Amino acid sequence: MTELKAVTGDTYLTLSPSYGQSPFAYAAVRGAESQRTYSGTSARDFHASPLNKSAESSDEQTGDEEDSFDPRKRSPTYDHEGKLKSTVGKKPKEQRSLRLSINARERRRMHDLNDALDGLRSVIPYAHSPSVRKLSKIATLLLAKNYILMQAQALEEMRRLVAYLNQGQTLTTSIPATLTPFGQSAVYPFTATALPTCPEKCSAFGTASGLCKHCNDKP
DNA sequence: TAGGCCATCTGGTCCT
DNA sequence: AGGACCAGATGGCCTA
Numbered sequence: 001m002t003e004l005k006a007v008t009g010d011t012y013l014t015l016s017p018s019y020g021q022s023p024f025a026y027a028a029v030r031g032a033e034s035q036r037t038y039s040g041t042s043a044r045d046f047h048a049s050p051l052n053k054s055a056e057s058s059d060e061q062t063g064d065e066e067d068s069f070d071p072r073k074r075s076p077t078y079d080h081e082g083k084l085k086s087t088v089g090k091k092p093k094e095q096r097s098l099r100l101s102i103n104a105r106e107r108r109r110m111h112d113l114n115d116a117l118d119g120l121r122s123v124i125p126y127a128h129s130p131s132v133r134k135l136s137k138i139a140t141l142l143l144a145k146n147y148i149l150m151q152a153q154a155l156e157e158m159r160r161l162v163a164y165l166n167q168g169q170t171l172t173t174s175i176p177a178t179l180t181p182f183g184q185s186a187v188y189p190f191t192a193t194a195l196p197t198c199p200e201k202c203s204a205f206g207t208a209s210g211l212c213k214h215c216n217d218k219p
Numbered sequence: 220t221a222g223g224c225c226a227t228c229t230g231g232t233c234c235t
Numbered sequence: 236a237g238g239a240c241c242a243g244a245t246g247g248c249c250t251a
Contacts, residue, residue: 072235105238110226136224 162166 121140122128124147135143 101228102238106229106240107227114226138224178250
């Protein structure tokens with residue numbers, strides 16, 4: 001399995017084999033941003049690209065290009081002539097106008113989705129360098145998922161550490177061999193509903209705990 | 220050149 | 236009826 005490791009080196013930040021080779025192996029500048037033109041109204045809307053050819057043929061429904069697929073058989077929303085029922089009765093100009101507005105809406109929706117993905121990329125730990133290829137969509141989602149799992153586990157381990165340290169202050173006996181530092185028998189002394197302030201935690205650990213490096217409160 | 224990734228168009232379905 | 240969401244199809248760009 002090809003691993004995708006973030007800058008932290010956490011093993012959680014891995015992707016499945018299909019996607020694992022993407023982000024951190026990308027040393028080359030890809031220029032992927034240039035693919036996202038966001039040109040507002042696409043030229044495809046107004047030019048007879050191959051796609052629009054199919055779009056226009058769907059209006060005309062000559063049947064010549066529909067070898068393997070007959071829309072009339074697919075759905076009752078087509079009328080007996082194979083035309084989309086939602087546009088039946090409208091003038092071709094109106095049909096085209098409606099289609100263009102639907103296309104524009106869909107384009108906007110996808111742009112919003114991509115913006116959200118960009119926001120996600122900006123908060124997950126990977127090399128955000130211009131010289132590093134941007135994470136693909138699927139890699140972004142998988143990495144984000146793994147990052148969340150990693151954070152959850154880190155939080156859980158921290159809680160166990162807190163409980164262990166707290167226990168060690170009150171108990172002078174040695175730790176049983178069966179009890180690992182993060183064992184289940186450790187009890188987290190603070191409830192989630194009544195989290196202690198940092199000074200409380202710090203006093204529980206003693207000033208040598210070092211945990212206060214991550215907070216602004218002076219123990 | 221094949222494969223990966225992407226943007227866009229399109230029609231279907233569901234919801235308001 | 237119109238909008239949101241979704242998935243399939245298609246073609247372009249880039250990299251190995």
